[in-house]
Amino acid sequence: MEDERMENPASLSIYKASRTIKRKHNSLYNALRSIYEDSIFVGEISELWPELPLLANLRCGLWYSPKFHSTCYFKSTDGHTNNWSFNTSRLNLHVALLAGQRGGCMIVDSTRKGKRFPDSMSKTIPIWTCVLNRAIANYRRKLIGVNTPKDQESNINDHVPNNHTEDVKEDASSWDCSLHLPIWVSDTEKTLIEERLDGWTKDLETSGADIASIAFYIKKPLQPLWISQKTVIWLNEVPESSSWDFTPIILVSASFSTSVFQQRTTSEFSWNYISGAGDDEESWARGLTPTLFWKHVYDLINLGPNLCNQKVADIVEKNRVYCAQRGEDAPQISLTSKTFGHSNQYAVQEPLNVENLCIDGDEMSKGDDNSVSWLGDTNVAVGKILLAKEASSIDSILNCGPEEIPRLMDDTAYLHLPIVGCKFDRFSLSRSLPSAINFANINLRKGKRLLVCCANGEDISICVCLAILLALFDDRGCFDEGRSFNKKNTTKLELRQRLVFICKYAVNARPSRGNLKQVFNYLNSGNIGPVLEKPLSVSSA
Numbered sequence: 001m002e003d004e005r006m007e008n009p010a011s012l013s014i015y016k017a018s019r020t021i022k023r024k025h026n027s028l029y030n031a032l033r034s035i036y037e038d039s040i041f042v043g044e045i046s047e048l049w050p051e052l053p054l055l056a057n058l059r060c061g062l063w064y065s066p067k068f069h070s071t072c073y074f075k076s077t078d079g080h081t082n083n084w085s086f087n088t089s090r091l092n093l094h095v096a097l098l099a100g101q102r103g104g105c106m107i108v109d110s111t112r113k114g115k116r117f118p119d120s121m122s123k124t125i126p127i128w129t130c131v132l133n134r135a136i137a138n139y140r141r142k143l144i145g146v147n148t149p150k151d152q153e154s155n156i157n158d159h160v161p162n163n164h165t166e167d168v169k170e171d172a173s174s175w176d177c178s179l180h181l182p183i184w185v186s187d188t189e190k191t192l193i194e195e196r197l198d199g200w201t202k203d204l205e206t207s208g209a210d211i212a213s214i215a216f217y218i219k220k221p222l223q224p225l226w227i228s229q230k231t232v233i234w235l236n237e238v239p240e241s242s243s244w245d246f247t248p249i250i251l252v253s254a255s256f257s258t259s260v261f262q263q264r265t266t267s268e269f270s271w272n273y274i275s276g277a278g279d280d281e282e283s284w285a286r287g288l289t290p291t292l293f294w295k296h297v298y299d300l301i302n303l304g305p306n307l308c309n310q311k312v313a314d315i316v317e318k319n320r321v322y323c324a325q326r327g328e329d330a331p332q333i334s335l336t337s338k339t340f341g342h343s344n345q346y347a348v349q350e351p352l353n354v355e356n357l358c359i360d361g362d363e364m365s366k367g368d369d370n371s372v373s374w375l376g377d378t379n380v381a382v383g384k385i386l387l388a389k390e391a392s393s394i395d396s397i398l399n400c401g402p403e404e405i406p407r408l409m410d411d412t413a414y415l416h417l418p419i420v421g422c423k424f425d426r427f428s429l430s431r432s433l434p435s436a437i438n439f440a441n442i443n444l445r446k447g448k449r450l451l452v453c454c455a456n457g458e459d460i461s462i463c464v465c466l467a468i469l470l471a472l473f474d475d476r477g478c479f480d481e482g483r484s485f486n487k488k489n490t491t492k493l494e495l496r497q498r499l500v501f502i503c504k505y506a507v508n509a510r511p512s513r514g515n516l517k518q519v520f521n522y523l524n525s526g527n528i529g530p531v532l533e534k535p536l537s538v539s540s541a
Helices: 002-007 014-025 028-048 093-102 119-143 150-158 162-168 187-194 197-206 211-217 290-295 297-303 305-325 428-445 460-472 492-505 513-523
Strands: 054-057 070-072 105-109 222-227 247-253 262-265 270-273 380-384 396-399 414-416 450-454
Touching (some): 028 247, 028 297, 070 093, 093 105, 093 247, 119 197, 119 222, 119 247, 290 297, 380 460
Parallel strands (some): 054 105, 105 247
Antiparallel strands (some): 262 270
């Protein structure tokens, strides 16, 4: 009886019917074709200001162009109503430095929810620009001695390169510190956000962020501008980015905002447009990545809806085999029937130059020495597992990925800890931290240069480096074998400061909240014991 009802469309419930229609509209080809059409708009906007670098807001934005200068990570949840946040674990300072060096930048993102802009663009980034502007203004006031005691003014100048001071000593009274929000954000919500700005600015200033470098490069206040497919732009009146009295952060919402499916037709195929198709890629991409998509884009688009799924399966499987042959993390994709489309090293150093950042299809699919991020003068680096074979000047390797890599060193210089994400095991990282810290201590004590690597170099390896810096380095960033750690408890502020320090060099760092919590809880558990006492013997996993 049930089988007959399922086979008869007239007997379907409204819910099942709507799900069937949604599955049909959200097909893989519809998603890829929608992304391709939206990418044309992104390309047209980027050509209006070719001097400004194009950045993808991870992860959705990465689908909408074959080539980006860099990436950033602004979460929509930080801009949700009554949940506004300025998160010091996602400072994106490389974006501010890049915008200062190049006179602005463009950030690409999209949303499925029928809105013109995602909350990351409507509120998260405007909050970010405002907080940075306020921190820069405060820094400039201190440099020119406005309401700053002489001893503090001298202390500030001691940690600023000599050639910086004169450049940033400008009248801070004219620096725009106001909150710029789009017109669709209500005045009530704006007022509630403004009440929190001073606290967020203080959080930034105490996080150890390199405000000196930001103030040096950013000559005009940051200000967001919003562009969508409904924005009217007169091509003969496009202003030069240098003509504005602010540093523009141009927010490009790639998709056409619509809450209904739009059927579109070409000479060969009929397909349904999906707004924000690049969002939530796990639900539709079937293992396809933006890099693979743009490498095979014309084949995928020209094959049409009927052959697209099989072509994607072939591309993903060939890439899986290729990655496996190179020793990269290459999980097999399985599909079910439901699958469908302060004054220390951590605060101020030499300014970070991000001119050479560039991301395109080729560079995203291969690793090299430039992808190994050395964390200042700590002799600790972080990166992908693949780079362990190719990176130079590496004396020891801490492999935190799931797969073993061919032995390049003796047992005392190599350790494999197969750590998994907190979604799969809530305590996998914390169980491995004792071995990781002791391994790092043994090798750093010998003056060896240590590479900490994981599958993507963005989460687990970042958190392991964070634990190493907190446990084995003092507040000035000097290796002390854990002496300073043994004398005190680790605070959340110290954790944020070390994380900001790491993110200054590893700009693609995206540590998960669950893994950060494991690091903090372990270091304060009381079970770690004195780092210098009875170090664990190092053996391969």
